[in-house]
Amino acid sequence: MPICKDRTVSVAGIGQGKTHTPAFAAANAKVQVNDLATAVAAPAQNTYGSLAVLKRPVTPSAGAGGAVLSELIGLVYEGLNEATPWAGLAERLRHVLAASNVTVTLHHFNDRPYDIQVMSVAQDDDTDWQLAERVYRERFSHIELVNPKSLMPGDTIVFGPRDVEPECAARMEFINLASCLRTCFAEPGGMRCWVDVIRGRTVPEHPFSAGDLELIRALLPHLSRALELYARLKRQEAEKLIYEGCLDHQVLGCLLLDGDARLLCANQAARTIIDKHQGIELSHGRVQLQDRAGQRALDKAIANAIAAREPDGGHYHGKLVRLHAQDGVLLGMLAMPAPLFDYYQGRHVPSVIIHLSELTENLAMQQVSGGSPAELIAQLLDLTRQEARLAELLACGQSISEAAGQMGIAVTAARNYSKNIYAKLGIKGQTDLVRILFKSFALLR
Incomplete structure (x- = not known):
C-alpha cells in the first residue's frame, strides 16, 4: 500500500515515546492473526503505534465460500502469466472484500520514493496514492506499525487511524483510509511481497471480519508457491536474454526450430548471413x-x-546441407536434434538446431596473421598439415574421394588421414568433424 512503505524501525507510542529495536517492537507491538480467536474476543484498545487494533471486536463471519476461495486461488496462479502480474487477483480481491484499494507490492525500495506495485482502485477513489506514499515517507517513516518490513512472511495484521499517532491518523482519514489488512509472503530466494487491502470510511463502520482474515490466510500458502514459481520464471527469462546476447556475439549462425520445423528464434549472426546472401530466407x-x-x-x-x-x-x-548462394559463397547448414527435456514435450518444444556458416569465407578465404586455414586448423586441433587440409575439405561437405582428388592423393591415403583425424579428436565421423570446426570458426577469423 503506498502510504505504508518504509523500513525504519523506531516505534512511536510504545514505552512512553521511546525508540526501540525491531525485536522489542516485534515482541510488544504485534498482535498477529495467528491469535485470531483472542483478537476477536479481546476488548478494544487505542494505543497508537501498536497492533492492538486486532483486539477490537471483529464482526464474525461465516468464512469464505469454497467457490470464491477456489476462484481466488486460480487467479493467484493465473497471475504468473499476466502482463501485469496479479492484476486480476487484486481486482477480484477488492470486490470480494468490499475494499476501496487492493495493492500487491512486488518490491519495496529503501532509497526511492515509490515501490513496484500492482494496484486495483475503486472507480470513485480519487486519492493520489503516489502522493500519499511520498508524504508518508517524509513525515511518518518513524512509525514501525505501518512499516511493511516489520511484518514477517506468513503474518497478517489489521490497523487504522486509531492505531497510530494523531498526525498520521489525520493523514489516513484525509485519504479515506479507515482500515488496512496487510499480509506478507516470500519465496526461498529472498523475494518478499505484501498485499494491502484498504477499506474507506462507511456508515455504519465495516471492519474486517474473522472470515475476511481466514480468506487471506487461506490464500497465503498459494501466494508463496506462486511467488516461488514467478521468481523462477523471471530468473529463466533473465538467463534466456543473457544467453541470447551471447549468441548474438558469435560468428556462427544459430537457428532454433520447433517440432513442426517452424522458427523459434535466430541469433544475429544467422540473420546477418541470411540477409547478406540471395537464395536463403526466413x-x-x-x-x-x-x-x-x-x-x-x-x-x-x-x-x-x-x-x-x-x-x-x-x-x-x-x-x-550445402547451399551455393547466388554470389558464389558456399553456405553450410548443420541440422542437429536439440537436447531432450524429460518433463517438457510437445510440438512447440525446441527440437532442431541449425548451425549456419559461410563455409567458403570461413575455411578458404579468411586468414589470421597471414596463415592459411589449414595451418590454423592444424594448430588449433593438433593435426598434421595434410590432415588439416583434409579436415578443411570434409568440413566443406566434400566426400573422401572428392577431397582426395583435390589434394592429389589416393583415396586410401585420404581414408587413413581421416581415421587419424577422428582418432585424435575422439570423434566418430564427418558430422562430428563439421561440428567441431563450426564451433572453431570464431578462432579462425
Whole structure:
C-alpha cells in the first residue's frame, strides 16, 4: 500500500515515546492473526503505534465460500502469466472484500520514493496514492506499525487511524483510509511481497471480519508457491536474454526450430548471413531455400533431427546441407536434434538446431596473421598439415574421394588421414568433424 512503505524501525507510542529495536517492537507491538480467536474476543484498545487494533471486536463471519476461495486461488496462479502480474487477483480481491484499494507490492525500495506495485482502485477513489506514499515517507517513516518490513512472511495484521499517532491518523482519514489488512509472503530466494487491502470510511463502520482474515490466510500458502514459481520464471527469462546476447556475439549462425520445423528464434549472426546472401530466407516462420534440391535435403535433415528426439529415434548426430548462394559463397547448414527435456514435450518444444556458416569465407578465404586455414586448423586441433587440409575439405561437405582428388592423393591415403583425424579428436565421423570446426570458426577469423 503506498502510504505504508518504509523500513525504519523506531516505534512511536510504545514505552512512553521511546525508540526501540525491531525485536522489542516485534515482541510488544504485534498482535498477529495467528491469535485470531483472542483478537476477536479481546476488548478494544487505542494505543497508537501498536497492533492492538486486532483486539477490537471483529464482526464474525461465516468464512469464505469454497467457490470464491477456489476462484481466488486460480487467479493467484493465473497471475504468473499476466502482463501485469496479479492484476486480476487484486481486482477480484477488492470486490470480494468490499475494499476501496487492493495493492500487491512486488518490491519495496529503501532509497526511492515509490515501490513496484500492482494496484486495483475503486472507480470513485480519487486519492493520489503516489502522493500519499511520498508524504508518508517524509513525515511518518518513524512509525514501525505501518512499516511493511516489520511484518514477517506468513503474518497478517489489521490497523487504522486509531492505531497510530494523531498526525498520521489525520493523514489516513484525509485519504479515506479507515482500515488496512496487510499480509506478507516470500519465496526461498529472498523475494518478499505484501498485499494491502484498504477499506474507506462507511456508515455504519465495516471492519474486517474473522472470515475476511481466514480468506487471506487461506490464500497465503498459494501466494508463496506462486511467488516461488514467478521468481523462477523471471530468473529463466533473465538467463534466456543473457544467453541470447551471447549468441548474438558469435560468428556462427544459430537457428532454433520447433517440432513442426517452424522458427523459434535466430541469433544475429544467422540473420546477418541470411540477409547478406540471395537464395536463403526466413519466410512464414520457416527456412526457405531457392534451390529445390537443397530445400529437399534440408527438409530431410530437419525431419531426421526431429525423429531422433523420439524414444526410439536412435542416435543421429546431424546432417550437413550445402547451399551455393547466388554470389558464389558456399553456405553450410548443420541440422542437429536439440537436447531432450524429460518433463517438457510437445510440438512447440525446441527440437532442431541449425548451425549456419559461410563455409567458403570461413575455411578458404579468411586468414589470421597471414596463415592459411589449414595451418590454423592444424594448430588449433593438433593435426598434421595434410590432415588439416583434409579436415578443411570434409568440413566443406566434400566426400573422401572428392577431397582426395583435390589434394592429389589416393583415396586410401585420404581414408587413413581421416581415421587419424577422428582418432585424435575422439570423434566418430564427418558430422562430428563439421561440428567441431563450426564451433572453431570464431578462432579462425
